[in-house]
Amino acid sequence: MPGKGTWTIERHFMLQEKSHPEAKGEFTQLLMDIALAGKIISREVNKAGLVEILGLTGEINIQGEQVQKLDDFANKTLISILDRSGRVCMLGTEENTEAIKILPPYTSGHYAVSMDPLDGSSNIDVNVSVGTIFSIHRKVSKGPRGEEADLLQTGRKQLAAGYIIYGSSTMMVYTTGNGVHGFTLDPSVGEFLLSHPDIRIPKRGNTYSVNEGNYLFWSEGTKRYIKYLKEMDNQSGRPYTSRYIGSLVSDFHRNLLHGGIFLYPSDQKDHKRPHGKLRLLYEAAPMAYIVDRAGGYASDGKKNILDLEPKELHQRTPLIVGSYEDVKEYEEFIAEYDKEKK
Ligand code: AHG
Ligand code: MN
Ligand code: MN
Numbered sequence: 445m446p447g448k449g450t451w452t453i454e455r456h457f458m459l460q461e462k463s464h465p466e467a468k469g470e471f472t473q474l475l476m477d478i479a480l481a482g483k484i485i486s487r488e489v490n491k492a493g494l495v496e497i498l499g500l501t502g503e504i505n506i507q508g509e510q511v512q513k514l515d516d517f518a519n520k521t522l523i524s525i526l527d528r529s530g531r532v533c534m535l536g537t538e539e540n541t542e543a544i545k546i547l548p549p550y551t552s553g554h555y556a557v558s559m560d561p562l563d564g565s566s567n568i569d570v571n572v573s574v575g576t577i578f579s580i581h582r583k584v585s586k587g588p589r590g591e592e593a594d595l596l597q598t599g600r601k602q603l604a605a606g607y608i609i610y611g612s613s614t615m616m617v618y619t620t621g622n623g624v625h626g627f628t629l630d631p632s633v634g635e636f637l638l639s640h641p642d643i644r645i646p647k648r649g650n651t652y653s654v655n656e657g658n659y660l661f662w663s664e665g666t667k668r669y670i671k672y673l674k675e676m677d678n679q680s681g682r683p684y685t686s687r688y689i690g691s692l693v694s695d696f697h698r699n700l701l702h703g704g705i706f707l708y709p710s711d712q713k714d715h716k717r718p719h720g721k722l723r724l725l726y727e728a729a730p731m732a733y734i735v736d737r738a739g740g741y742a743s744d745g746k747k748n749i750l751d752l753e754p755k756e757l758h759q760r761t762p763l764i765v766g767s768y769e770d771v772k773e774y775e776e777f778i779a780e781y782d783k784e785k786k
Pocket of ligand 2: 560562563564692727
């Protein structure tokens with residue numbers, strides 16, 4: 445492998461392609477399309493304070509959330525790059541209520557892409573890092589064009605998953621199943637260069653990330669687990685440190701590199717979130733695939749996120765993700781204290 449300074453993400457994609465004999469250039473080109481969108485969004489995020497791109501559009505999205513201008517920009521950038529690429533048959537995005545079917549005059553391709561164009565958008569105008577999350581499945585429907593079924597596949601069937609984090613530097617982290625690899629954008633040459641080859645998450649961490657403001661709405665198992673992390677026990681490295689940025693990509697990325705556990709459990713807040721806040725297709729499943737490939741684990745509290753069957757595009761799920769032993773320990777608390785009411 446040539447020096448890190450010249451190992452671009454494109455060369456890495458092509459290397460990965462060799463281990464997927466069925467993949468043709470189309471798959472690599474699709475990953476390159478997403479990297480291009482990341483560069484364009486990074487440029488806007490990094491000058492957000494200077495141009496009229498901050499603030500709200502005045503619209504409310506399907507999630508019932510205020511749409512930030514940067515959400516809209518990121519969404520439009522990704523859609524306009526992907527919908528005419530000829531590589532995609534269906535697009536599912538957090539910002540659009542309905543799935544996007546690629547129709548004439550555009551050519552329909554072999555892949556279905558689910559995406560969160562801008563994750564952590566409540567942090568945009570306070571200059572806290574945000575990100576883009578993507579998940580790629582192979583087209584499974586028989587017709588010449590895509591169907592929603594192409595998007596509604598389990599996380600285990602993903603061909604690739606990744607994110608771009610717009611932080612102190614812009615990084616793209618992805619997996620196609622052979623390890624997890626991180627690339628840092630060098631804006632002076634406009635290339636993502638290899639900076640974190642073969643990322644492995646520590647089996648156990650000593651950091652936990654959760655919005656403690658939801659404490660009152662947690663289940664008994666979640667309450668006991670978080671209390672357990674705060675007790676003194678040098679043997680197991682407790683009490684853990686609390687780190688919560690409120691941007692999944694940022695909290696996930698830190699824990700991926702240093703170890704730790706991120707939790708967005710089901711909460712009964714305003715009784716509207718029995719299944720938690722995060723979305724399965726374009727937040728939980730891609731993060732679950734990445735962490736799995738890096739030696740970690742992702743659960744809804746009872747089962748592996750990768751085995752959840754999506755029924756609809758914006759389906760929510762509790763997400764507990766990070767170091768393998770920490771997430772398994774959480775599942776033990778849920779099994780012990782949240783026994784299904786018979
Ligand atoms: P998005 O900006 O795409 O809607 O995602 C925000 C998510 C996720 O990034 C983060 O982990 C979580 O919302 C934070 O939620 P709370 O503010 O309720 O803690
Ligand atoms: Mn999000
Ligand atoms: Mn978002």
